[in-house]
Amino acid sequence: MGLPDADTIVTYPTGELRTIATVVAVAPHDDRLAVVTDRTSIHPVDAAWPDQPADAGVLRVGSREYAIRDAVVAATDGDELHVGALPVRPGTEGWTFVVAHLLDADAAVAEGDEVELEADAATRRSLSLGHTACHAASLALNRALADRWSKAAREDALGAPDFDGIAITSSRIEPMGSVDRYRLNKSLRRAGFDAAGLADALDELAASVDATLAGWVDADAPVRVERVGDGLTERRTWVCELPDASARIPCGGTHAGSLGELGAVHVSFAMEDDGGTPVLAMTTRSTPAT
Numbered sequence: 687m688g689l690p691d692a693d694t695i696v697t698y699p700t701g702e703l704r705t706i707a708t709v710v711a712v713a714p715h716d717d718r719l720a721v722v723t724d725r726t727s728i729h730p731v732d733a734a735w736p737d738q739p740a741d742a743g744v745l746r747v748g749s750r751e752y753a754i755r756d757a758v759v760a761a762t763d764g765d766e767l768h769v770g771a772l773p774v775r776p777g778t779e780g781w782t783f784v785v786a787h788l789l790d791a792d793a794a795v796a797e798g799d800e801v802e803l804e805a806d807a808a809t810r811r812s813l814s815l816g817h818t819a820c821h822a823a824s825l826a827l828n829r830a831l832a833d834r835w836s837k838a839a840r841e842d843a844l845g846a847p848d849f850d851g852i853a854i855t856s857s858r859i860e861p862m863g864s865v866d867r868y869r870l871n872k873s874l875r876r877a878g879f880d881a882a883g884l885a886d887a888l889d890e891l892a893a894s895v896d897a898t899l900a901g902w903v904d905a906d907a908p909v910r911v912e913r914v915g916d917g918l919t920e921r922r923t924w925v926c927e928l929p930d931a932s933a934r935i936p937c938g939g940t941h942a943g944s945l946g947e948l949g950a951v952h953v954s955f956a957m958e959d960d961g962g963t964p965v966l967a968m969t970t971r972s973t974p975a976t
């Protein structure tokens with residue numbers, strides 16, 4: 687069995703759905719067949735920060751078409767192919783990181799095959815809108831909570847204390863939205879964040895975030911994904927030209943082309959409990975106009 691010797695070239699950051707590729711490795715994985723190609727337009731779930739789910743899509747070879755059941759990151763140091771659960775962090779020196787497309791086990795795909803990969807457009811679109819809404823909401827949340835900081839904290843691109851970057855514990859991108867969770871723990875309080883009374887002010891907080899988002903959507907702020915290279919693990923950055931400043935957030939996902947595409951965006955908050963630590967959950971929902 688051959689092993690990939692170069693990181694997969696990824697074309698989804700520019701919004702591409704379809705690409706022609708060559709199969710460089712095929713390996714059984716659980717009850718699936720893992721197919722690695724030299725390039726892909728299929729967004730995989732990230733190994734280190736699994737926020738955006740994998741694209742739905744198909745792999746075509748000759749006249750045959752196979753559903754892509756999942757797409758995950760795989761890695762090898764030349765010894766074996768580790769699929770999904772990686773022994774090292776993505777980007778580690780000496781390792782090759784690739785996208786593994788998981789097909790049904792009986793798929794007839796072989797090393798050296800030329801294949802066509804195509805992501806489902808509707809699924810991609812809804813996840814891109816959800817991911818863009820997520821980042822915009824996180825910046826609006828930082829602004830809404832800025833008055834609760836009593837000490838200097840790391841700032842976001844707009845100059846507000848970066849509550850999102852400091853307190854986030856998980857982010858899940860969904861079709862047309864997201865759910866982000868923030869731990870309001872002791873270290874956050876020691877850093878100068880005052881959570882007193884927050885649980886009783888969640889509706890006001892949502893109204894404040896919604897108002898900021900409405901202004902940004904009205905301004906139709908342009909969004910792009912910047913990258914330093916085409917490889918899977920190359921650093922990519924979400925950039926949004928907001929009216930006040932250019933916002934930048936490291937991001938491996940896919941996005942809308944502007945905030946205007948989000949239509950109406952609304953957030954809601956809930957206070958949860960994780961073993962005695964309060965957790966603020968923000969749910970974001972985008973309702974595009976068309």
Ligand SMILES: [Zn+2]
Binds near residue numbers: 817924
């Ligand atoms: Zn992101």
